Amino acid sequence: MSIENTLYERSGSRCELCSSGKDLSVYAVPESPDSPAESCLLICDTCLGQIDQPDKMNANHWRCLNDSMWSQVPAVQVVAWRMLNQLSSEPWAQDLLDVMYLDDEVKAWAEAGLSDEEDTVSTLDSNGTRLEAGDTVTLIKDLDVKGAGFTAKRGTTVKNISLTNNPEHIEGRVNGVRIVLVSKFLKKA
Numbered sequence: 001m002s003i004e005n006t007l008y009e010r011s012g013s014r015c016e017l018c019s020s021g022k023d024l025s026v027y028a029v030p031e032s033p034d035s036p037a038e039s040c041l042l043i044c045d046t047c048l049g050q051i052d053q054p055d056k057m058n059a060n061h062w063r064c065l066n067d068s069m070w071s072q073v074p075a076v077q078v079v080a081w082r083m084l085n086q087l088s089s090e091p092w093a094q095d096l097l098d099v100m101y102l103d104d105e106v107k108a109w110a111e112a113g114l115s116d117e118e119d120t121v122s123t124l125d126s127n128g129t130r131l132e133a134g135d136t137v138t139l140i141k142d143l144d145v146k147g148a149g150f151t152a153k154r155g156t157t158v159k160n161i162s163l164t165n166n167p168e169h170i171e172g173r174v175n176g177v178r179i180v181l182v183s184k185f186l187k188k189a
Contacts, residue, residue, distance in 0.1 A: 007042040015044035016076045017083075018064040027051070029075045031112040033105070041075045051083070059090050066096060074106045081110040089168050121167045129188045131170060133163050137186040148177050157189060 004026050007016075014021050023045040032039030043051075050057045062083055069080035081102060087093035102110060123131045126140055136159045143152045158172035158181065169180050 003037050003040055004042075006037050007040060010073070011042045014042070015047055016041045016071065016073065017043055017047045017068050017079060018061065019067075020044040020046065027079075029078055029109075031109060032075070033109060039075055041073065041079065043079075051079070054086060057086070059087055059093070062087055063092065065093075069096060069100050074103075074109070077102055077106055078110040081107075088166060123163055123167045123170060123183050125186045125188045126184050127187060131161065131163070131183060131186070131188060133161065135161050136189040137161055137170070137172070137181075138189050139181075139185060140187050141185045143181070143185060145174070145177070145179055148175075148179065150175055150177075152179075152181075158186070 007026060008024075010016075013024070015024060024042050025045070025048060026040050027043045027048060028036070028040050046061060050061065065080045065084055068076055069084070071077060071080070077100075081097070081100060084093045084097045084100065088097060125131055125137065131137065136157060139152055139154050139156045139158070142154050145152055152174045156174060158174055160172070162171040164171060164180065168183055170183055170186070171178060171180050173179075174181075
């Protein structure tokens with residue numbers, strides 16, 4: 001049986017990510033340690049186009065991962081994990097990532113395929129200025145600090161910031177407490 005026939009049978013002639021039945025094709029998941037049939041999945045043109053061109057990604061389309069991430073097929077799990085990582089700035093995607101479980105081998109495969117683009121995503125302030133570790137920033141809005149019982153006031157200076165894995169967040173010390181701040185509410189000093 002050919003790989004394509006195997007995938008059609010396994011998926012029930014549906015996209016293994018979004019369940020669409022239109023314009024299906026075989027997608028070989030990069031960095032696979034497995035045999036060709038185990039490293040491929042059947043996906044629709046919409047999913048394939050957004051995987052190949054992440055700049056044209058429609059985040060709402062990927063809400064389908066809420067279901068497909070639980071697939072027993074490692075190739076589907078890997079692509080779901082990678083897409084959720086690309087969308088981790090979306091609260092719903094981060095929530096799904098937090099509950100998703102991958103076996104060690106599958107997680108190693110998923111991480112091996114992360115593109116170097118992730119490393120080049122910059123943390124930007126409200127004006128689009130790139131932030132670096134050690135910079136000083138100023139709050140442009142009053143922010144309630146949950147769990148600490150105070151409000152960080154607009155105009156507060158935060159010195160010697162640290163960058164996080166999420167390009168939308170930084171860490172800094174406000175009122176003697178180390179907190180995570182959203183970069184869109186900051187201005188580089």
